Amino acid sequence: MQNDPLVEAKLALARGDVVAAGAMAAKLVATRGDDPEVLYFAAVTARMRGDLPAAHRLLDQLIERAPYLGRAWQERGHCHRQAGNRERAIAAYERATDLNPLLTASLKLLVAHYQQADPAKTGELIEKIHDVEGHPPELLAALSAYYDQDYTLAEERIRAYLMKAPADPVAMRLLAELGTRLGEYEDAEFILERCCHLNPGFLPARFDYAEVLSKRFKFETALTVAEKLVAAEPANPQFLMQRANLMLHVGRTEDAADEYSRLQANAPDHTTVSLTYGHALKTLGRIDAAVAAYRRAYTVRPDFGDAYWSLANLKTYRFTPDEIEVMVDEEGKPGIAVDDRIHLCFALGKAFEDAREYARSFEYYQRGNALRQGVAQYKPNAITREFDRQIEHCDAALFADKAGAGCPAPDPIFILGLPRAGSTLLEQILASHSQVEGTTELPDVMATASRLSGRLAADAQEIYPANLRELSAEKLAELGQAYIDSTRIHRVEGTPFFIDKMPNNFRHIGLIHLMLPNARIIDARREPLACGFSVFKQLFAQGQDFSYDLDHIGRYYTDYVRLMDHWDAVLPGRVLKVQHEDVIEDLEGQVRRILDYCGLPFEQSCVEFHRTERAVRTPSSEQVRRPINRDGTEVWKNFDPWLGPLKAALGA
Structure with missing residues (x-):
């Protein structure tokens, strides 16, 4: 051979x-x-x-x-x-x-x-x-394959090594990390829990355990683990950073910001600390301080794309000519990391859009999206099939059969739909009411759907949502109560109602209705070209993988409308559709309509939403701190010559 x-x-x-x-x-x-x-x-x-x-x-x-x-x-x-x-x-x-x-x-x-x-x-x-x-050669070989991102070879080697040394903490940690890389969080949690039990003094495994718990949306438990790590090593910056990140997840934004401030004081050149500190400050509305933190990060590392994108993502920030020159230079360097290039492209798209150089702006938006799509590898047909299954299995007969089931708690108000469709504005309006607390984009419904899906072989039939028919009234009540319990950590104001603003929950309205029949559900809708282009120029931290190609966006929007039409047909009157353009044209009228739907008395503070001081974690945080305005409603028209794929996919 x-x-x-x-x-x-x-x-x-x-x-x-x-x-x-x-x-x-x-x-x-x-x-x-x-x-x-x-x-x-x-x-x-x-x-x-x-x-x-x-x-x-x-x-x-x-x-x-x-x-x-x-x-x-x-x-x-x-x-x-x-x-x-x-x-x-x-x-x-x-x-x-x-x-x-x-x-x-x-x-x-x-x-x-x-x-x-x-x-x-x-x-x-x-x-x-x-x-x-000091590591055995077999373990080093597995670790080497892992760091070269040959995960298949790494798993093969580490499993062979664990046959000889089943309690080796480094090997167990690596196997759990491989599971995490593949999205097998349940397996990773089990391995790390066992590793911590067998090796109680091996703190790196406990650190990873908290990370995996976070990925499984078990933020309260993860924070408990993180607190114990900090107690074991109070000066460990990695442990302190993890605890601060988890504080952000559970809504303790002030505490997180204080932690980041101390970390930055001790490590002023640590770019990730400066970046995350900036995010916390932005959430709290301290924009000048957030800008300073982001600038500190790119000063330390001029090719740190995330720092520039974070400035652009403030929406109100305008880059200086010197900053634009540096970004163009760094993005053009051949050796720059892909992630930094992606962030720089989106930031430059925003910079040239603000400068009204629309052709150049679109060039950078397009480049950044193409690079991101190469990483995301989004498959639009898979999403269409997912929506088809919801329509097939969540029919009127299902809801008639389960009438009266579920947890009766009326506490949640779900605001859902596509991202960049005005949901943050609706959240700010409702959170300005004395009886409603705004939280964040809570992952709990999707976590419930994921648990109902179970673990499947690659070629197996999906069991969710078909298995909703098999759930008893008691089980549905249990699921609803579990949602109320798991979201309680985010509720600190003691109001009777709270908002869950996870956009993707529109894919699970059937599940929401079955387990929480008295919850309110609001569909935030926006004109398709305005929404579609706004999505295209937004670099999301995670999820929303459909958003990096104009054709994919158009297909996703049409599938979304198709699914929402289905919910309206099988659950008439259950969902309130609020058109973003209507809110802009008739704010008070739409506020009264929303409050009536939620069973809440009118309060003037909801019309004067921009005066409400609260933490806002989404890209629209600065926009909802201003009075209602038409800025951005027709931005897409500046890019009309390049939106052919979006228009074609949207069709009629």
């Missing part, structure tokens, strides 16, 4: 024949230039031949394709070191070990650099080296 040419090239290099290895690498780049391993090997041989410019060009290509590959940054460090660029080499080695802590060559070179100037850091690095070198 003929060997792989890359294997042959590696053998040539192992024999010391650098020239032959380099020639073979050049041929491989010409035929397999998209393969990260080929680019890495070619960069190594270029450096060993002394051709540092060629090595850097290859590394630029490699880092653009595989920004996660720590070995690429280590090789860049070797190139800078060979050229005598000591500071650049150190920065590259730091990045390499952040991405892959197994790279002992980088760790040892960092030890040599810091041993005189920073003894404390030197000690930490030496401890890391001893830790890595």
Whole structure:
């Protein structure tokens, strides 16, 4: 059997024949230039031949394709070191070990650099080296595959190793992390819970356990775990950061902001701390302070795309010419990480839109969306099938059969629909009422639907929502009460009603009605072209994967309308549709209509919603702190020449 040419090239290099290895690498780049391993090997041989410019060009290509590959940054460090660029080499080695802590060559070179100037850091690095070198070879092989993002190989190796060492905490933690990467949060939670039981002193597993609990929306339990970690190591910034993040999730925004402030004071150059501190300040309406935090983050790292996008996402911020010049320059660099490029593209789209350079703005929006879609890999047909199943199984007969079931609590007011459709405005209006508390986009309904779906084989039939017919009245009441209980942590004002503003809950109105028959449900609707383009230019933190392609947006909007029409047919009068444009044209009339539907007396404060001081966590936070206005209602018209795919997908 003929060997792989890359294997042959590696053998040539192992024999010391650098020239032959380099020639073979050049041929491989010409035929397999998209393969990260080929680019890495070619960069190594270029450096060993002394051709540092060629090595850097290859590394630029490699880092653009595989920004996660720590070995690429280590090789860049070797190139800078060979050229005598000591500071650049150190920065590259730091990045390499952040991405892959197994790279002992980088760790040892960092030890040599810091041993005189920073003894404390030197000690930490030496401890890391001893830790890595103390792992069994089988475990190192699994970890290496994991850091190279070959998760299939990593899982294969780690399961084989756990057959020999079933209680190894590092191995158990890695297996749980692989489960998390694949979205198998229930498995990951079980593994980490067992790991913590078998290895109570292994704090990294407890940290991961809190993270997985958070991903499963068990924020209160996760915060309890985080508090214990901080108690064990009160000065550990990672533990403090996790606790602050969880405080944000449960609505303790002031406490979280105080924690971030202390963390930033201790680590002023920590970009993630500055960024998240900015998010907390934005939520609290302290915009000048949020801007300062975001600017601090990009000052430390000029290619930190998320910092620029966070400024753009304030909606009211206007970039300076100098900031735009820096963003254009950083986005154009070949070695920039994909995530940073995506954030920069969306920020530049907003910057040029504000400058009324619409063609250039759309160019950046389009580029950022294309890159994000490449990551998200959204499949529109799967969503259409999901909506079809809701229509098929949640019919009038189901609701007639389950009449009178569920938890009778009237507390929740669900505001749902598509993102960027005016739901934050409706939330602010209702949250200005003395009997209603605004919370946030609560994940509890989707978590309930996920539990009802269960774990399925790839080729198995979906069991939800078909299994709603099998649920007894007692079970539906139990589900409704569980929702009331799980959301209680977000309710701090003691009002009789609260708002759940998760947009995607429109996909589960049948479930909501069955388990909470007395809840109010409001559909926030917006004109399709205005809504569609607003979605297209918004970079969402998570979810909403349909939003990164104009055709996908149009298809999703039409599927959404089709599903809402179904709910209106089988549950007539159950959902109140509120058109965003109507709210703008007749604010008081629509406020009275909404309050009547919710069974609430009219209060003038709901009309003067912009005076209400409360934490707002969505991208529209600054817009709802101003009086009602028509800004943005027809922004899409500036981009009309490029919206053909959206119009075609929307059809009539």
